[in-house]
Amino acid sequence: MNVDGKHYRTIWLSETDERVVQIIDQRPLPHQFIIEDLTNVSEVARAIKDMHIRGAGLVGATAGYGMFIAALHAPQNSPIAFNAQLGEDAKILMATRPTAVNLEWAVKRQLAAMAEVDGFAKKIQVAKTTAQAIADEDAEFCRRIGEHGVSLIEQISQRKSGETVNILTHCNAGWLAFVDYGTATAPVYAAHDKGIPVHVWVDETRPRNQGARLTAWELGQHGVPHTVIADNVGGHLMQHGQVDLVITGTDRTLYTGDVANKIGTYLKALAAKDNDVPFYVGLPSSTFDWEKRDGIKEIPIEQRDATEVKYIAGAHEGDTKTVLLTPEDSPAVNYAFDVTPARLVTALITERGICEASEAGIMGLYPEKRS
Amino acid sequence: MNVDGKHYRTIWLSETDERVVQIIDQRPLPHQFIIEDLTNVSEVARAIKDMHIRGAGLVGATAGYGMFIAALHAPQNSPIAFNAQLGEDAKILMATRPTAVNLEWAVKRQLAAMAEVDGFAKKIQVAKTTAQAIADEDAEFCRRIGEHGVSLIEQISQRKSGETVNILTHCNAGWLAFVDYGTATAPVYAAHDKGIPVHVWVDETRPRNQGARLTAWELGQHGVPHTVIADNVGGHLMQHGQVDLVITGTDRTLYTGDVANKIGTYLKALAAKDNDVPFYVGLPSSTFDWEKRDGIKEIPIEQRDATEVKYIAGAHEGDTKTVLLTPEDSPAVNYAFDVTPARLVTALITERGICEASEAGIMGLYPEKRS
Numbered sequence: 158m159n160v161d162g163k164h165y166r167t168i169w170l171s172e173t174d175e176r177v178v179q180i181i182d183q184r185p186l187p188h189q190f191i192i193e194d195l196t197n198v199s200e201v202a203r204a205i206k207d208m209h210i211r212g213a214g215l216v217g218a219t220a221g222y223g224m225f226i227a228a229l230h231a232p233q234n235s236p237i238a239f240n241a242q243l244g245e246d247a248k249i250l251m252a253t254r255p256t257a258v259n260l261e262w263a264v265k266r267q268l269a270a271m272a273e274v275d276g277f278a279k280k281i282q283v284a285k286t287t288a289q290a291i292a293d294e295d296a297e298f299c300r301r302i303g304e305h306g307v308s309l310i311e312q313i314s315q316r317k318s319g320e321t322v323n324i325l326t327h328c329n330a331g332w333l334a335f336v337d338y339g340t341a342t343a344p345v346y347a348a349h350d351k352g353i354p355v356h357v358w359v360d361e362t363r364p365r366n367q368g369a370r371l372t373a374w375e376l377g378q379h380g381v382p383h384t385v386i387a388d389n390v391g392g393h394l395m396q397h398g399q400v401d402l403v404i405t406g407t408d409r410t411l412y413t414g415d416v417a418n419k420i421g422t423y424l425k426a427l428a429a430k431d432n433d434v435p436f437y438v439g440l441p442s443s444t445f446d447w448e449k450r451d452g453i454k455e456i457p458i459e460q461r462d463a464t465e466v467k468y469i470a471g472a473h474e475g476d477t478k479t480v481l482l483t484p485e486d487s488p489a490v491n492y493a494f495d496v497t498p499a500r501l502v503t504a505l506i507t508e509r510g511i512c513e514a515s516e517a518g519i520m521g522l523y524p525e526k527r528s
Numbered sequence: 529m530n531v532d533g534k535h536y537r538t539i540w541l542s543e544t545d546e547r548v549v550q551i552i553d554q555r556p557l558p559h560q561f562i563i564e565d566l567t568n569v570s571e572v573a574r575a576i577k578d579m580h581i582r583g584a585g586l587v588g589a590t591a592g593y594g595m596f597i598a599a600l601h602a603p604q605n606s607p608i609a610f611n612a613q614l615g616e617d618a619k620i621l622m623a624t625r626p627t628a629v630n631l632e633w634a635v636k637r638q639l640a641a642m643a644e645v646d647g648f649a650k651k652i653q654v655a656k657t658t659a660q661a662i663a664d665e666d667a668e669f670c671r672r673i674g675e676h677g678v679s680l681i682e683q684i685s686q687r688k689s690g691e692t693v694n695i696l697t698h699c700n701a702g703w704l705a706f707v708d709y710g711t712a713t714a715p716v717y718a719a720h721d722k723g724i725p726v727h728v729w730v731d732e733t734r735p736r737n738q739g740a741r742l743t744a745w746e747l748g749q750h751g752v753p754h755t756v757i758a759d760n761v762g763g764h765l766m767q768h769g770q771v772d773l774v775i776t777g778t779d780r781t782l783y784t785g786d787v788a789n790k791i792g793t794y795l796k797a798l799a800a801k802d803n804d805v806p807f808y809v810g811l812p813s814s815t816f817d818w819e820k821r822d823g824i825k826e827i828p829i830e831q832r833d834a835t836e837v838k839y840i841a842g843a844h845e846g847d848t849k850t851v852l853l854t855p856e857d858s859p860a861v862n863y864a865f866d867v868t869p870a871r872l873v874t875a876l877i878t879e880r881g882i883c884e885a886s887e888a889g890i891m892g893l894y895p896e897k898r899s
Contacts, residue, residue, distance in 0.1 A: 373854050384860060387862070388758070389734055421763070427798040428795055466758055469840060471851025490757060495760075
């Protein structure tokens, strides 16, 4: 999407040197916009591990480009040495974020693609086209989520006779988490770009504030009207008719329709239900879990460090400062996700279309998954 | 309650000079514990206005002591001059926080009490005893809320065979908001002091973080086990059986049982309902609104400055620093309260006892209010 009027993806090959991968370093956002060059595998690994980039789709795409860089720099004295180096680099990349499914998937797809052709030059060429393909597919899936989801916004816009449609979102399932468009945001960008008046309530999303930092920034840069709110506010807005629909992303969606997403999503889904506000979840099918049945019982919830709750970083006089918010010796806990039961989800918006958040609905769109 | 092992109220007359009122300056909490002397009316007014102290009960008590200080310093050359000065000071105090009901009530009670006696010395004496009475009554009402509410915790403790009872609270309806004990916290302190094992989940309560700053501090100082959580976490904890009951305070409770309290309370009440967790509200009867029927439609919700959402202050290297959390030009809104409909409230805990959050329940405890 646009940054300061210019179109960007979150990752691309440098226009001046196609051996260099460029990313938007997301750590200093929203206070500074910095493009970072990645020229070797250890720089790519560090960018993933230290969260210069994050989000399922973007982590996968970065690993794809990482394997292209690995191929570029692998020794060309023998096929064995070349493959050995690729194997090493694959391990390094896969170890950066052990729980990210897309990471392993992208690395393995690259290894398989390169194994199918002979000669160093061809392998490198295949690695490049595969990296581009992974990124293009990610962007295309998100674009289609937008295409399907925009119909929901259009209907509400018509019902409101063209008055602004108010959408609430939680966390950042925006284009910064993918290669372009995002999932939760794709229908919003599609509506905005079609001239449908939209406004987004951006949950700040404590404790890591991905909403206040990233979603607010990307919407602002693309020119989408938005307002940042504390996570506590959404229920009140819904009680007063100020939210027409909710769209969030998801980290894992069971085939039964239960949705694991950023902590606090469940509370917004409850409020949406209580106020007859439709609650949608945007996702590429890669985030479906085809095995687990019961989200609350079966999905393990990551606990992150308590310091993320007790301390917060922000901009202070041109610098970044971290401040303590609680008594120094008060304990804190930091669950990263929660599970929204399928009964609270109005529908899922996937790259194939919109379906009910139920086994029947999901299997209807993905019949090949029927066992 | 206790601070570092010593019992404090939030306001008292200095032991060494009874013409001086002392308060705990709540602004530097939890990072610094500072006792402030108030020696004249403008100091008292500033302490209320600039929120050195806050909370309905404490604002009222401070205004009460403020009128005692006003009487001490009023000119004694003529009753007319004395009364004129008192009238001036009353206006100054009442203007500090225009929407605080207890403020006006305390000031008027002082003026009425002084009007009933003759002579400067007697008026000053009456002002002193009235100030003490206002503070004592506030503390006594909170103590009784604790006495009634502790039975609820005791029952759960017995059902759990003495295992720790987990209580979730939102914002600060603790002793720092009153003269002592607090409302939401009174049953917790009573249980803790009786040796019932309790643990409190403290919602940080964005955007002003009264939970992370004040509730965590006061529980910690009194030795009550607690854990600070982001406001997003409570629903997840309830889904996993980690919350036995919720207790919050209230800023205004309608006689129909609708509860206006700090923004975000409604979301916790929804989660409590969805998970069969009892949701209680502690309140002195002074916060009942005997006129309005429908909380969502009729209670005006204060909107505070957006900077409270966009910026946050915390401790940094022994100093307080304020940092920017959002893009500088992203708008934010800041609703201070929301309304929890009576249907989500299990019961109210008042100084007279526990009742259903309904007109029948409330009128049963306060039959004199039946019209």
